[in-house]
Amino acid sequence: EDQKEDLGREVSKKSPRETPNYFVAIPITDDQILDRIEDVQELIFTQEPDLLRALLPVQTMHITIIVAHLGTEEEVKKAVLALKQSKTKVEAILQGKDLNMTFCGIGQFNNQVIYVKMSEEDQKMLNRIAEAVEECFMEMKLDISGSKDFKPHLTFLKLSKAPRLKRRGFRKICSDLYKEYKDCYFGTEVFSQIDLCAMHKKKQESGYYYCECSIKVGSSGMEESKEQ
Numbered sequence: 001e002d003q004k005e006d007l008g009r010e011v012s013k014k015s016p017r018e019t020p021n022y023f024v025a026i027p028i029t030d031d032q033i034l035d036r037i038e039d040v041q042e043l044i045f046t047q048e049p050d051l052l053r054a055l056l057p058v059q060t061m062h063i064t065i066i067v068a069h070l071g072t073e074e075e076v077k078k079a080v081l082a083l084k085q086s087k088t089k090v091e092a093i094l095q096g097k098d099l100n101m102t103f104c105g106i107g108q109f110n111n112q113v114i115y116v117k118m119s120e121e122d123q124k125m126l127n128r129i130a131e132a133v134e135e136c137f138m139e140m141k142l143d144i145s146g147s148k149d150f151k152p153h154l155t156f157l158k159l160s161k162a163p164r165l166k167r168r169g170f171r172k173i174c175s176d177l178y179k180e181y182k183d184c185y186f187g188t189e190v191f192s193q194i195d196l197c198a199m200h201k202k203k204q205e206s207g208y209y210y211c212e213c214s215i216k217v218g219s220s221g222m223e224e225s226k227e228q
Contacts, residue, residue, distance in 0.1 A: 018145075020146040022067070023066065025063060041055045068137065100188045104184070111175070
C-alpha cells in the first residue's frame with residue numbers, strides 16, 4: 001500500500017510539470033470573422049454581463065492544431081524545427097492551391113465552451129494538415145500527449161476563464177444567449193500561416209500570443225520562398 005501511495009504522489013508531482021505550455025495554431029485574422037465574433041460576444045455580454053471574463057479577446061483568435069509540453073529550451077528549439085519541417089508536407093497537401101476556411105454557425109462543448117464552426121468540407125483538408133504537423137512533432141519525440149482529437153473550431157467564450165462564475169454555480173452557458181447567430185455565416189479566412197505559440201509568455205503588442213516561430217503556407221508561402 002505504501003508503495004502505491006508513493007506512486008500516487010510521484011504521479012501527482014509529475015503531472016503539473018507536464019501540462020501543455022505551448023500550442024501550434026492557425027491564426028484567424030479576417031476582419032469580417034472577427035467583427036462577427038465581437039457582435040456575438042457583445043450580444044452575450046449585454047444579456048449576461050457576468051460572462052465578460054469568460055470572453056476571449058478577438059486578437060487571440062486561432063484554431064489549435066496540437067498542444068505540447070516543452071520543458072527545456074532544447075525542446076522549444078526542436079519544436080521550431082518540427083514546425084519548419086512540416087512546411088514541405090503542408091505545401092504538398094495544398095498543391096499550390098489556397099485553402100479557404102469557411103466559418104458558419106455556432107457550436108458548444110458541454111455548454112461551457114462556445115465556438116464558431118468550420119464547414120465540414122474545409123475540415124477534411126485541415127485534418128490532413130494537422131496530421132502532417134503532428135507527425136513532424138512526433139518524429140522529434142516531443143510531448144504532445146495533451147492534444148485531443150483535432151476538431152477545427154474557433155473558441156470565443158470559455159467558462160473556465162472565469163473560475164469565480166463556476167464557484168457561484170454558473171455552470172452552463174444558455175444557447176438562447178446567441179441563438180440569433182446559431183446558423184450565421186461568419187466569413188472566410190485564407191489559410192496562410194501556422195504558429196508555434198507560448199501559453200504563458202507575455203503576449204505581443206497586437207494582443208496575439210508570443211510566437212516562437214511562424215511558417216507561411218499556401219500562396220503567401222510561395223511568395224516568401226521566391227523572395228528568399
